[in-house]
Amino acid sequence: MEWTRQQRYQSYDQYSAQTLLDLQRQAATDPKQVRYHLHPSSGLLNDPNGFSYFNGLWHLFYQSFPFGATHGVKSWMHTVSEDLVHWRDLGLAVAPDTEFDSHGAYSGSAKAIGNRLFLMYTGNHRTKDWERIPYQLGAWMNKNGQVEKLAQPLFVNPPHFTEHFRDPQLLEQDGHYYALLGAQKTDGKVGTFDLWESTQLEEGWHEVGEVNVGQSDLGYMVECPNYVDVDGRAVMIFCPQGLDQATASYQNIYPNMYLTADSFDMTAPQLVNPDPQMTNLDEGFDVYATQAFNAPDGTAYAVSWVGLPDTTYPTDENNWANVISQVKELHYKNGHLYQTPVKAMADLRHTHRATMFTGTPTMIKEDAGQQFELQVTIEQDQKGRLLLVGDEAQEHGVFLNFDTENGQLVIDRAMAGQPVAEDHGTTRILTIPAHQSLKIDLFVDHSLMEIFVNDGYQVATLRYFADQSHGQVAFLSPTNATGTLWPIKPC
Structure with a gap:
């Protein structure tokens, strides 16, 4: 099916319940559907979002357009797990239903704060002239899974960045909240990391500055930046679109890379003594938009979208696309980042x-x-x-x-x-x-x-x-x- 812009961005209530049921049946009965990995009940799945631990459960959201295998107006779907392997679908959590996310609730993160989970994400808004305005938005989720959005954006992109300014990772350090974003600079249209700070979370955000990661070439856009501590080593995982292959070798349309460093100085802001060379996080064909976080005990976990932007797959014909990788535990030893299956994967044997x-x-x-x-x-x-x-x-x-x-x-x-x-x-x-x-x-x-x-x-x-x-x-x-x-x- 060829989708027009109007079709891809029409509101969800324009689709009938029967349409959705038919799409779900089609996806469920496809012989090529995965059986022990997270997959869309219908339509398109892409970036994992809001990977976190809250109220005694692991939470994982993901980008969804449930009405076809195309990048339409996105929402967040919500799943929970007790063991990082068996996931229970809780349905739609963040809908594109406000002025600020009218054309998609784009990627972001989540963090347990007190007895609630704070969601931070990019709202995609288009003007009548199709000009994009990215808003960085916040929402609270209570223990019953009810989500309440903040009335106003946390902040918008400053003029030294283009409309490509998104995918905030919410961090906390020494009583300060930080947001790490991927961005494209207005000057030269090149990719970079940008860091923001607030002591109040719901307001008072200001730009700390671009993060110096020790690399002069980050392509024309950095997407999905994630910082985690892995056994005392600072690890930055990210997707540099348009990266020169002379800078770092890769074959996929866009790579998913990482750097490690002694530490991440958020006041400078910079990676301290970073690797001289970026490394592919995954040596295969289809991993992108990896999201990582540190669990309450400090263990670092990562999960990825198994699919690529601007790429079609045979299952598109059955109106579903893409899956989520298994969760991997991260460790750093002998100067290298290791990724291993979580222990509960063995329970599936x-x-x-x-x-x-x-x-x-x-x-x-x-x-x-x-x-x-x-x-x-x-x-x-x-x-x-x-x-x-x-x-x-x-x-x-x-x-x-x-x-x-x-x-x-x-x-x-x-x-x-x-x-x-x-x-x-x-x-x-x-x-x-x-x-x-x-x-x-x-x-x-x-x-x-x-x-x-x-x-x-x-x-x-x-x-x-x-x-x-x-x-x-x-x-x-x-x-x-x-x-x-x-x-x-x-x-």
Whole structure:
């Protein structure tokens, strides 16, 4: 369906209840729908928002346009969890229903303050001449999940930034509230981070200034900035659109990067002794808009939109698009950021139906289906191919081409099924330690694959759209390897 601007931005009450039910049925019955990851009940899902812990539960909101697989007028949908794995849908939380968010309740964050949760987000407003005015807005959510918006914006973008000024992360330090935003400078149309401060939260906001992160090139826009403390190391996660690939290598249409530093000085404001080089947060094809926060015990968690701006996917034809990654626990050790599945992911395993293998296996499982976890250790100094979601002829599927002698892992989705974003390549190449064994923990969910390499030293996430009858997992030549495959329970 080709959407006109008017259709994409008409109010939700222009759609009938039956229309929404039909869309939800279509999404639910799509064979390529994921089963143990968060997904839209209908329409489009994008950025995770408001990731937080409040009132004894984990809260995660996400951007939603429920009426089709297009970027229409956005709202926030609300989910809660007791374990960061099983999520319960609480429905619409922030609707685009005021002057200040009339054309979309855009991305933002949440923070527990007292006995309420404060939501801070960008309101997208368009004038009759289609001029965009971004407002930074606030709302309170009580323990019953009721949301009350503040009557007036917290602040608007100053003239030295263009209309691209959004995605506030609310932080608190030494009795002060801070808002970290992504922005585009009016001068030169280049990307930057901007920091604001208030002691009163609901009012009194003023600009501290642009954050010096030690990088001269941040593309033409910074989106979705997130600061977290990871085991005493300052970590800045962000999406620099239009980044020069000579500055940092990436293949996706837009990258999701991170920097680490000794600390984040919010008064300067600057990262203190930051990395000289940005690093891809995910080495795969489809991760963007990652949101991270520190839990009350200090542990850092992150979750991502598995989808990309300006990219279409085969499920668009069934009027739903995109999913949310599993939550990852972040750690910093030996000078590197690690991402690992949260402990409760192991509860999804059908342990009594596990397939274990060792020695020099070829066929691991002929009918693994497309809902499983595979842990495998491939011994050093070997070259070969691991087929996932493959057909009987072993010609179609996702291929992991490994070389533990020279230190390379290639993820190839060219023959998986329906193509995706081929202009940006069908393979991703990871550098791994040479002459060492390779550990992989891999999760498959019908059209989503998440690959954790060497205990989370690297992560690669991808969408794939295979024939759902293809379920073979096999090495294409005898390989010294040990591992276990578990079918996974749906959430």
